[in-house]
Amino acid sequence: MPLPTRPPSTLPPLPPRHLYPLPARSRPPLWRFFWVGFLSAVAATGGGLLAYQLRQQILPIPMTEDELAAFRPDALRQATLDRSLNILVLGVDNPLPQQPPQNRKQALQNRSDTILLVRFDPKADRITLISIPRDTFVRYPNRQIGKLNAANAVGGPALAARAVGEMLNLPIDRYIRLNTDGITALIDAIGGVEIDVPYRMKYVDRTQNLTIDLEPGRQFLTGDQAHQFLRFRQDELGDIGRVQRQQELLRALSYQLLQPQNLSRIPKVLEVVRQHLDTNLRWEEVISLAQFLLRSAGERLDMVLLPGRFGQASEGLAGYWIPDRQATQRLVGQMLGTATPPPIDPRRIRIAVQNATGEPSQAGHVLQHLRQQGFSHVFTVEDHTHTLATTQVLAQRGDFNAAALVHSALRVGEVRVQSTGILESDVTIQVGQDWLSQENMRR
Numbered sequence: 001m002p003l004p005t006r007p008p009s010t011l012p013p014l015p016p017r018h019l020y021p022l023p024a025r026s027r028p029p030l031w032r033f034f035w036v037g038f039l040s041a042v043a044a045t046g047g048g049l050l051a052y053q054l055r056q057q058i059l060p061i062p063m064t065e066d067e068l069a070a071f072r073p074d075a076l077r078q079a080t081l082d083r084s085l086n087i088l089v090l091g092v093d094n095p096l097p098q099q100p101p102q103n104r105k106q107a108l109q110n111r112s113d114t115i116l117l118v119r120f121d122p123k124a125d126r127i128t129l130i131s132i133p134r135d136t137f138v139r140y141p142n143r144q145i146g147k148l149n150a151a152n153a154v155g156g157p158a159l160a161a162r163a164v165g166e167m168l169n170l171p172i173d174r175y176i177r178l179n180t181d182g183i184t185a186l187i188d189a190i191g192g193v194e195i196d197v198p199y200r201m202k203y204v205d206r207t208q209n210l211t212i213d214l215e216p217g218r219q220f221l222t223g224d225q226a227h228q229f230l231r232f233r234q235d236e237l238g239d240i241g242r243v244q245r246q247q248e249l250l251r252a253l254s255y256q257l258l259q260p261q262n263l264s265r266i267p268k269v270l271e272v273v274r275q276h277l278d279t280n281l282r283w284e285e286v287i288s289l290a291q292f293l294l295r296s297a298g299e300r301l302d303m304v305l306l307p308g309r310f311g312q313a314s315e316g317l318a319g320y321w322i323p324d325r326q327a328t329q330r331l332v333g334q335m336l337g338t339a340t341p342p343p344i345d346p347r348r349i350r351i352a353v354q355n356a357t358g359e360p361s362q363a364g365h366v367l368q369h370l371r372q373q374g375f376s377h378v379f380t381v382e383d384h385t386h387t388l389a390t391t392q393v394l395a396q397r398g399d400f401n402a403a404a405l406v407h408s409a410l411r412v413g414e415v416r417v418q419s420t421g422i423l424e425s426d427v428t429i430q431v432g433q434d435w436l437s438q439e440n441m442r443r
Helices: 036-045 063-068 147-168 183-191 223-231 241-256 260-276 283-296 326-338 362-372 398-409 436-443
Strands: 085-091 114-122 126-130 137-139 146-147 174-179 193-198 201-205 212-216 219-223 278-279 303-304 306-312 321-323 351-355 378-380 393-395 414-416 427-431
Touching: 063 306, 085 147, 126 147, 126 241, 137 147, 137 321, 146 147, 147 174, 147 326, 174 212, 174 260, 183 223, 212 223, 219 223, 223 241, 241 303, 260 278, 303 362, 351 362, 362 378, 362 398, 362 427, 362 436, 393 398, 393 436, 398 414, 398 427
Parallel strands: 085 174, 126 303, 351 378, 351 427, 393 414
Antiparallel strands: 085 114, 114 126, 137 146, 174 278, 193 219, 201 212, 306 321, 393 427
């Protein structure tokens, strides 16, 4: 069944320019943590601040008392999101020192090292976030190929929205751009974030003035430490690993940031955000989204990596993320509710099992149990770096039904739609200590 399409009605036409190769950067991409800014902007910014359209400049004024009052809990309860919104969120890199911008608007006309499509769906009562790697292969309107992160630098949010909309076959209603200046201060303004650092992160690059030094374990990260967590890339997955860490941090933030008591931090957060934000959201939409976000508190948040694979040197696409168009169409169809889920064959679900119980050999026990239940494509991976109390059944590619089927066979844990598991799997099981109790009962 073909997916419905409609032109993005709120974005201006593409600028009359062609995409030319951008000069090579003299430094690696800056960190990709801007989702905090997105949530803060939506949950903490109001009125005239976000009523500016694409052609206008970035938030130049502070919030008034009346605008602050609109975010009090009693006012938010009256706001309603009456239709779905697809919002393109771009985390824009800071300009190079040798290329200082002439104004703040120009400062946001740079490479977007983080790209998210966020769908707010009041009918399904869900928020779906698709993380799109910055190195995603794309063919631009002039037929030139390139990486998606160049679109904003050349054609602004209009070109970025067109490229993402065509890739997903999905209309883009609004956009938000946020640069990396002030993000460290913003995280500090919300009191930091609790995260489980999976392993020792230590890296020094003197040429980039970059020092990363984080100990493993669950801890509260300051703004600078969160910067380090999200900029670390010394692992085998490179940019995809950073996308996975981004999703882990987003879920942690969704529990902490979207609490009513954090509304008291609006003035401080706003002072950090307002100079680094550009959006065409309207005031009424901001209030409605704030209410929707606060009510969700992370429980209705699905986070999926754009389906695809690493490009190969033999095809001339080394360094690219190549989208899987069929899998992407299925994913978008599930998001929109327009695709009928195909029958699930347990034998075809690729299940990765990762032991996080703290006890040896448990991944193998889970593998045997699942095979007895008819799941034949099951494999074990290296143990998790930490012990988990609750088993996590992760829908790695966004297929909630497949993950739910696996969960029903385990009879422990919880299902989450997020792409922080094993890249080669459809479902990743992180086996927690609740499995031990279940296994003892079976014996």
